[in-house]
Amino acid sequence: MQPPVKYTLRIFWQKKGNSKYVSHLDTQRAVVRALIRSGLPLYYSQGFNPHPKLVFALPVSIFQEALYDVFDIDITERISPKRAAEMLGAVMPGDTPVIGAAYPVKKFKELYAASYLISLDTDLKAAEVEKALRGEVVVEKKSKKKCEMTDISPMIYGVSAVDTDRGVILKATLSAAPDAYLNPKYLVDFLGDKVRFSETVREMLFDKEMQPLK
Amino acid sequence: MNTERIKHLLAKVEKPGRYTGGEYGELIKDKNTVDVRMAFCFPDTYEIGMSNLGVKILRHCLNSLPYVWCERAYAPWDDMEREMRKEGVPLYALESGDDLKDMDILAFTLQYELAYTNMVNMLDLSGIPMLAADRGEEYPLVIAGGPCAYNPEPVADFVDVFSIGEGEFALCELVALYRECKQLGKTKEQFLREAAKLKGMYVPSLYTVSYKEDGTIAAFTPKYEDVPAVIEKTFLTDMDSAPFPTEHELSFIEAVHDRMVLEVFRGCIRGCRFCQAGMVYRPVREKSPDTLNAQAKALYKSTGYNEISMCSLSISDYSGLGEALEKLLGWTEKERVNLSLPSMRIDSFYAELMEKAMNVRQSGLTFAPEAGTQRLRDVINKNISEDEIMAGCAAAFDGGRSSLKLYFMNGLPTETNDDIRGIAGLAQRIVDLYYSKKRSKGKGGVSVTISVSCFVPKPFTPFQWMPQDRIDELKRKQLLLKECITTRKISYNYHDSEVSFLEAVFARGDRRLSAAIAEAVRRGQRFDSWDEFFDYGKWMQIFEDTGIDPEFYANRTMGFDEILPWDHIDCGVTKEFLIREAKAAIAERTTPDCRTRCSACGMQDKGCTVCKKGGKE
Ligand code: SF4
Ligand code: SF4
Numbered sequence: 028m029q030p031p032v033k034y035t036l037r038i039f040w041q042k043k044g045n046s047k048y049v050s051h052l053d054t055q056r057a058v059v060r061a062l063i064r065s066g067l068p069l070y071y072s073q074g075f076n077p078h079p080k081l082v083f084a085l086p087v088s089i090f091q092e093a094l095y096d097v098f099d100i101d102i103t104e105r106i107s108p109k110r111a112a113e114m115l116g117a118v119m120p121g122d123t124p125v126i127g128a129a130y131p132v133k134k135f136k137e138l139y140a141a142s143y144l145i146s147l148d149t150d151l152k153a154a155e156v157e158k159a160l161r162g163e164v165v166v167e168k169k170s171k172k173k174c175e176m177t178d179i180s181p182m183i184y185g186v187s188a189v190d191t192d193r194g195v196i197l198k199a200t201l202s203a204a205p206d207a208y209l210n211p212k213y214l215v216d217f218l219g220d221k222v223r224f225s226e227t228v229r230e231m232l233f234d235k236e237m238q239p240l241k
Numbered sequence: 242m243n244t245e246r247i248k249h250l251l252a253k254v255e256k257p258g259r260y261t262g263g264e265y266g267e268l269i270k271d272k273n274t275v276d277v278r279m280a281f282c283f284p285d286t287y288e289i290g291m292s293n294l295g296v297k298i299l300r301h302c303l304n305s306l307p308y309v310w311c312e313r314a315y316a317p318w319d320d321m322e323r324e325m326r327k328e329g330v331p332l333y334a335l336e337s338g339d340d341l342k343d344m345d346i347l348a349f350t351l352q353y354e355l356a357y358t359n360m361v362n363m364l365d366l367s368g369i370p371m372l373a374a375d376r377g378e379e380y381p382l383v384i385a386g387g388p389c390a391y392n393p394e395p396v397a398d399f400v401d402v403f404s405i406g407e408g409e410f411a412l413c414e415l416v417a418l419y420r421e422c423k424q425l426g427k428t429k430e431q432f433l434r435e436a437a438k439l440k441g442m443y444v445p446s447l448y449t450v451s452y453k454e455d456g457t458i459a460a461f462t463p464k465y466e467d468v469p470a471v472i473e474k475t476f477l478t479d480m481d482s483a484p485f486p487t488e489h490e491l492s493f494i495e496a497v498h499d500r501m502v503l504e505v506f507r508g509c510i511r512g513c514r515f516c517q518a519g520m521v522y523r524p525v526r527e528k529s530p531d532t533l534n535a536q537a538k539a540l541y542k543s544t545g546y547n548e549i550s551m552c553s554l555s556i557s558d559y560s561g562l563g564e565a566l567e568k569l570l571g572w573t574e575k576e577r578v579n580l581s582l583p584s585m586r587i588d589s590f591y592a593e594l595m596e597k598a599m600n601v602r603q604s605g606l607t608f609a610p611e612a613g614t615q616r617l618r619d620v621i622n623k624n625i626s627e628d629e630i631m632a633g634c635a636a637a638f639d640g641g642r643s644s645l646k647l648y649f650m651n652g653l654p655t656e657t658n659d660d661i662r663g664i665a666g667l668a669q670r671i672v673d674l675y676y677s678k679k680r681s682k683g684k685g686g687v688s689v690t691i692s693v694s695c696f697v698p699k700p701f702t703p704f705q706w707m708p709q710d711r712i713d714e715l716k717r718k719q720l721l722l723k724e725c726i727t728t729r730k731i732s733y734n735y736h737d738s739e740v741s742f743l744e745a746v747f748a749r750g751d752r753r754l755s756a757a758i759a760e761a762v763r764r765g766q767r768f769d770s771w772d773e774f775f776d777y778g779k780w781m782q783i784f785e786d787t788g789i790d791p792e793f794y795a796n797r798t799m800g801f802d803e804i805l806p807w808d809h810i811d812c813g814v815t816k817e818f819l820i821r822e823a824k825a826a827i828a829e830r831t832t833p834d835c836r837t838r839c840s841a842c843g844m845q846d847k848g849c850t851v852c853k854k855g856g857k858e
């Protein structure tokens with residue numbers, strides 16, 4: 028039997044509210060189930076244990092929310108993205124809504140940066156936070172094999188902060204390139220014990236032209 | 242639920258997704274339009290509780306009443322409990338986030354004895370007094386059911402009402418009564434008196450127990466004339482029309498059984514003499530293949546799971562198995578849905594089924610001969626011969642399988658050293674069988690796992706009067722078996738005898754054990770079925786300090802004429818039948834299954850249709 032033709036479709040969605048307490052692996056499983064429920068003409072991998080194709084652009088870590096998240100799926104018919112978004116949106120868990128669909132323009136490897144909104148429960152002032160993060164930012168950074176002190180400032184493309192009655196809201200644009208992803212938690216780590224609690228929302232994913240990843 | 246008040250806690254615990262609700266399929270009702278707020282409480286982790294089919298069915302029944310909202314609650318793992326206690330956050334329901342103490346009714350399911358401490362701890366963590374007697378009108382009604390409710394006595398002091406038997410309709414009746422009493426402004430006491438008159442409802446506070454000097458029960462009497470002396474179980478008669486949820490919450494984090502579960506039938510035609518399920522769920526009631534198929538399709542649509550597991554006590558006894566598999570395989574293959582069957586009885590493991598089963602994923606091949614010799618298998622009424630076991634294994638090997646798992650029990654009544662050696666011998670002959678087959682010389686060879694549990698005498702079985710072996714004896718037997726195994730093709734694992742001992746204490750316990758359970762919870766015991774929390778030494782100390790002799794419950798031969806702690810519960814089978822079976826066991830005499838011949842277990846007058854269909858008295 029001829030394997031069916033396949034088209035890659037890009038789904039834009041959000042991971043917010045209580046779904047931030049769900050790990051990426053568990054999220055993946057939930058999305059696969061939603062794909063099956065949706066009735067979309069899924070393309071299954073060939074072979075012994077066929078499964079639908081699902082690739083995430085850049086999963087957020089557990090405890091982080093994402094307002095613009097992206098995954099690609101493979102389908103066997105070139106159906107209208109609007110229709111696909113409706114079909115999948117109808118069966119996604121409540122805190123992970125679908126916000127759109129499109130046939131991909133860019134490849135995931137063209138991902139360049141991500142912007143974040145980080146609420147800090149702290150006595151630090153916005154100016155102090157900005158100052159700290161605009162200099163050298165040396166943190167203990169984990170990479171694949173080792174854990175070493177690294178200056179992450181080259182991966183910080185911009186920070187700004189404002190004071191609120193509860194602490195500071197930090198806006199940050201960080202590298203999200205496939206080979207240089209900077210998890211926003213390092214910024215919070217760097218600020219140290221003075222931050223009692225933090226909540227992170229990833230607002231946008233950008234390509235090299237600093238346009239939303241499409 | 243709104244997780245704002247617990248966000249600092251969630252940041253510190255493992256798998257925070259256990260505590261937030263918000264799963265796909267979650268049922269939210271408007272709390273202002275319902276009259277009865279309930280939480281179904283599962284006294285173990287979220288992952289285990291979310292997998293429980295019984296809970297899904299009962300919540301489905303309750304929530305189909307427009308005036309009820311029945312939410313979920315689970316036992317938080319100890320990291321979360323610590324944080325909750327530290328921050329003063331009481332246990333809450335996952336949908337609304339509202340505190341359990343503000344609910345009208347908390348319904349606990351008692352699946353295994355070792356979860357008793359969890360149930361009581363969940364009350365405590367909710368800010369609710371553990372003991373029913375200490376709970377005034379301001380606290381929720383605490384009800385409980387499930388398999389362990391057949392002997393409710395060890396937890397009698399904590400629970401207001403037990404539902405005995407299958408609760409689909411009975412629970413709804415109870416809740417309807419609750420609502421009526423609430424609307425009429427009746428007190429809890431008034432409600433309980435009324436509830437005791439409903440079929441299947443047991444209100445422990447309405448009975449008094451007195452004891453003889455030797456510790457056995459002298460009398461068990463209702464306090465009032467209108468309170469029934471015996472509580473009859475409730476059960477469904479027609480499974481095709483039985484309520485079954487084809488939609489339910491889907492756990493975000495991985496549940497223990499992350500798949501569709503089809504209940505194929507209830508009850509079991511066999512009467513293995515150690516098996517409580519085989520007795521209390523009588524008679525056998527099957528779903529038709531069409532019902533199963535329709536439910537499977539609906540479940541697939543609503544869940545998107547890619548695996549169906551067919552669940553029942555002894556699945557290969559299902560009379561419609563071939564037809565059901567055919568119907569299911571008719572669409573599941575195309576949809577890439579796997580079918581899986583639970584452990585099979587080896588004797589009905591026919592080649593034909595084997596062939597079909599090749600398209601069916603099996604959660605490993607497992608067989609349960611339970612005893613190593615024919616003599617002992619006759620004692621326990623496991624009607625299966627060595628030839629049948631070998632034929633089953635041969636079929637499995639011919640089908641290309643090379644690993645299987647066998648379940649046995651240690652400490653069964655009348656067991657001798659020969660019976661223990663018999664286990665190793667049987668496993669060895671299965672290994673030899675594999676190598677006697679030409680084609681089965683694949684890489685890796687054969688692997689036979691023998692998993693041995695310790696016999697726990699359970700209420701409402703013919704062995705309910707029989708003692709459990711003492712811990713030393715069980716350990717000796719476990720070691721003896723180990724020495725009998727001479728090949729690495731056989732791997733051997735066995736249950737902790739100390740855990741089984743505690744299980745036996747509770748299984749055959751009476752009301753006096755409530756004091757020990759309460760004390761255990763005060764001293765921090767919980768999750769007793771988890772290795773990391775089970776603490777034998779601590780339990781022994783607790784028994785000593787509460788004046789309880791645990792061996793009185795676990796290791797004593799009880800008398801046929803003795804009043805047993807659970808005698809006021811009528812599970813369908815009669816004591817006469819159980820005594821007959823106990824005597825047959827000692828005489829090494831087997832009893833045929835229900836389809837071959839009815840043994841007049843007591844259900845013949847209570848709606849059993851098996852004996853009317855084929856079996857002859
Ligand atoms: S086959 Fe025996 S052990 Fe299995 S459920 Fe039936 S009675 Fe119990
Ligand atoms: S009445 Fe007869 S056929 Fe029915 S469950 Fe009892 S023994 Fe089996």
